[in-house]
Amino acid sequence: MTLKQRFRNTPSLRISFRYCTIAVILLILVSLTLPRILNYGPEFINSAFDVQMSYISYAQQFIIISIVVLFTLWAITKFLLRDIDKWYALNDAYKYQDANLIKKIRKKCFNLPYIIAFCEIIVPLILTIIFLFITGSHDVIMIIKICLLITCFLIILSICSNLFAKDLYSEILEKTYSKDLNIGFRVSLRKKIFLQLLPLFIAGVLITSLVGYSRAVNEKEDIYFSVYNRYLHSVFNEETTYTYDEIKNLLADIELFDNENHSKFVIFPDGTIYTLTGPEASNFVKEYTLQLSDKYNGQTFDSYGLDTQGATMSLNTIDGTMYVGILYDIASWSSLEYLLVNMLILLVLLGFVLYLFGKSLSKDLKIITDGLNKIYLNESGNTKDLPVISNDEMGDLVIAFNKIQRQQQEYLQTIRNNQEMLMEKERLASLGQLIGGIAHNLKTPIMSISGAAEGLEDLIREYNESIEDSQVTVEDHHAIAKDMQTWIEKIRSYTEYMSDVITAVKGQAVNMSDEQNYSFTVDELVKRIDILMKHELKSALVSLNLIMEVDPLTTLDGNINSLVQVINNMISNSIQAYKGTPNKSIDLIIKEIDNNIIISIRDYASGLPKEVQDKLFKEMVTTKGKNGTGLGLFMSYSTIRAHFNGNITFDTKENEGTTFNITLPKPEK
Numbered sequence: 001m002t003l004k005q006r007f008r009n010t011p012s013l014r015i016s017f018r019y020c021t022i023a024v025i026l027l028i029l030v031s032l033t034l035p036r037i038l039n040y041g042p043e044f045i046n047s048a049f050d051v052q053m054s055y056i057s058y059a060q061q062f063i064i065i066s067i068v069v070l071f072t073l074w075a076i077t078k079f080l081l082r083d084i085d086k087w088y089a090l091n092d093a094y095k096y097q098d099a100n101l102i103k104k105i106r107k108k109c110f111n112l113p114y115i116i117a118f119c120e121i122i123v124p125l126i127l128t129i130i131f132l133f134i135t136g137s138h139d140v141i142m143i144i145k146i147c148l149l150i151t152c153f154l155i156i157l158s159i160c161s162n163l164f165a166k167d168l169y170s171e172i173l174e175k176t177y178s179k180d181l182n183i184g185f186r187v188s189l190r191k192k193i194f195l196q197l198l199p200l201f202i203a204g205v206l207i208t209s210l211v212g213y214s215r216a217v218n219e220k221e222d223i224y225f226s227v228y229n230r231y232l233h234s235v236f237n238e239e240t241t242y243t244y245d246e247i248k249n250l251l252a253d254i255e256l257f258d259n260e261n262h263s264k265f266v267i268f269p270d271g272t273i274y275t276l277t278g279p280e281a282s283n284f285v286k287e288y289t290l291q292l293s294d295k296y297n298g299q300t301f302d303s304y305g306l307d308t309q310g311a312t313m314s315l316n317t318i319d320g321t322m323y324v325g326i327l328y329d330i331a332s333w334s335s336l337e338y339l340l341v342n343m344l345i346l347l348v349l350l351g352f353v354l355y356l357f358g359k360s361l362s363k364d365l366k367i368i369t370d371g372l373n374k375i376y377l378n379e380s381g382n383t384k385d386l387p388v389i390s391n392d393e394m395g396d397l398v399i400a401f402n403k404i405q406r407q408q409q410e411y412l413q414t415i416r417n418n419q420e421m422l423m424e425k426e427r428l429a430s431l432g433q434l435i436g437g438i439a440h441n442l443k444t445p446i447m448s449i450s451g452a453a454e455g456l457e458d459l460i461r462e463y464n465e466s467i468e469d470s471q472v473t474v475e476d477h478h479a480i481a482k483d484m485q486t487w488i489e490k491i492r493s494y495t496e497y498m499s500d501v502i503t504a505v506k507g508q509a510v511n512m513s514d515e516q517n518y519s520f521t522v523d524e525l526v527k528r529i530d531i532l533m534k535h536e537l538k539s540a541l542v543s544l545n546l547i548m549e550v551d552p553l554t555t556l557d558g559n560i561n562s563l564v565q566v567i568n569n570m571i572s573n574s575i576q577a578y579k580g581t582p583n584k585s586i587d588l589i590i591k592e593i594d595n596n597i598i599i600s601i602r603d604y605a606s607g608l609p610k611e612v613q614d615k616l617f618k619e620m621v622t623t624k625g626k627n628g629t630g631l632g633l634f635m636s637y638s639t640i641r642a643h644f645n646g647n648i649t650f651d652t653k654e655n656e657g658t659t660f661n662i663t664l665p666k667p668e669k
Contacts, residue, residue: 009088012081015168016074019116019161023073026160027066030153031059037207038145039214039306042296049291053284054135065131069124076119080112084172102176109169109176117158124154139303149210152203159200193358201350209343217306220330224257225299228311228326232298236324241316244268251276251324261329265310269320281327285310289323298325306330364394368401445494452487452494459484519667520560522590522597523552528564529588533571540575541582549591556597557667558644566636570601570660573633577605577658597664604657613652640664 007013035045035058043049045058054061087095087105096102128150132143231254236242242250247266256262256278263278265285273286282302289300293312302308312325367386385402388395463480466472526546537544556563571586578584589600608616616633640646644664652658 011084011088011168011172012078015081015165016077018164018168019073019077019120020070022160022164023070023120023157024066026153026157027062027069030150031062034146034149037149037210037214038142038304039217040304041299041301041306041309043292044301044304049288052287056135061131061135065124065128068127072123072127073120076123077116080108080115084108096176106173106176109173113162113165113169117162120158120161121151121154125150138305139307141307142303142305145210145213145305148206152206152210155199155203191358193354193361198347198351198354201354202347205343205346205350217330221306221309224328224330225309225311227257228328229298229313232311232313232324232326236313236315238313238315241318242322243318244322247315247317247322247324248276254326256326256328258328263327265325265327267323267325269317269322278327281310281325285325285327289325293323300325300327302327361394364398368397371401371405442498445498449491449494452491455487456484459487518560519555519557521552522548522550522554522556525556525560525563525567526552526588526590528560529567529571532564533568536572536575537586540578540580541584542575542578543585544571545585545587547587547589547591549589550597554592554597555667556664558664562639562643563664566639566662567599567601569633569636570662574601574603574605574658577603579605592666595666597666599662599664600659601662602657602659607654607656608650608652608658613650616650 007017047057050057056064083101084105087101125147129143129147132138132146138146235250235254236247244266251264251266254264256264259278261279263281264276265281266274266276267286267289268274271286271290273281273283275281285300285302289310289312293300294314298312298314300310300312302310308327308329310325310327312323315322315324371386385405386398388398459480463477463484466476466480526548530544533544567588571588574586584604587600587602589598589602591598591600637648640648640662646662646664649661649663650658651661
């Protein structure tokens, strides 16, 4: 197997490849946009200072996190799709034999997109938080902002991954489709809207808020820095040599805008940092001030980002260079809280709007779904059109439904008309078959009666001539009378036979819709079958072997004429299965099993084709081509089920024959 074939036949590779490809693209975008949105200051990342504060550079951190995220994503996908990979590897002959495996595969295809989407958001977010706490270089506010931004991109990743992998899941679901196997999470349309649109709105709101927050910080920092920087340069002179007490006194004279959140600090020549007023200055402030503040006009920072900054100035002292500075908060917890509250309010409003939208859409679709179910269940007695209340695709769907409903009513009426016509044609065909049998069965007794009449005429003439003949003795008169009696007995026998035939035909010729039920014996049933099928069997040179394994006087309840027609139809089918081959036989077996009478009609022909077996009794199907309608067996099955509360099954083997089994429950005593 080539690499391309292996890739094609391994769903986990195909899906994880798409997931990872999308993840790589988004990770590149994150790496480029994250420093801008988070307002990283000058030389915060990928510099010697960055390595000193975080142990490894920003680029190295991002690469490590990306590799861990991609590997985790690949491993999760590979693990969750392992059963689907095994199923794909099976030979086509065995793929669809294990129903439990098919159910498991379909369940995974329904559920996995949601599970993987959840993992795509949670796992990378947890790894990022752990990594940020390990480095210890970011304050809590910055960690929250980073997590919010990463969450936005992860949401976009999960949505894109689901969309781009949907066709692969659909491919598997299509291959394993069965009307009885639609299992998995039941996700309503309303929930789908929430799961797909609300996260997207959340990502959009978060990114927009963070970008706005970033721009506000940029504008505010310029104001604070310019004011405090001017204060420092107006109080201190870079060319003057100061003592610590002088610096302390001069620094104390500078008035702060916010005494609680702004602070004054001094960095001694030995690197010791001392905060005069306000919040304590961090080691980050000290290192950035000592290494980079002179390069950027005295500007310093308290951590990654621009939330807390400072204005500094280097001074000459008798002990060496000392730095004085003012630290100020551009953003604080109150700013972040205000941002989060506004986002929460906006998301609640969006969620409410989505809820109403999803509810309205679900309601419209449910009306159409209920209507389609009624059409499926033939319960569409109310043919009133659904009102069109929107001028969009939903309105088009309602219009299409109304067209289908009206057309379905027309089809139903056409089917009813055609069904009546087909039933009439089938009844006429059966009557034609009966008439052929009548003609043959009555021909012999009629000819015999005609011969008997001629014999009687001869005897009457002979007797009439012998009345005045003296040579005719009494014994001769008795002999003539005896001959007459013989002919009369023959005529009586023939007329009784004809009466039986006419009685059977008279009952069989009634309409099949006759639902009058009577008790009849198995013997009566067999006699009618014998009378009506004798001609067709004799013409085809096929013998009917009766195997009676029940008492002939066993009674059954129902319409004997309908049952005779069903059995005769099956015997006719068996005769036609021999395709004109003479000297064949058909077995008619009647036995009792579990208080049921089983009537079996068995032939030894070629058997039923597979395509016919799958459709038998479910629709009108025939093996006779243009010479058959398939209505006979279809109606036979309906007759046995509806009028006898029984069933018809069949067993067939290629080149060995077919057996139809009619199961009839015995009447309760």
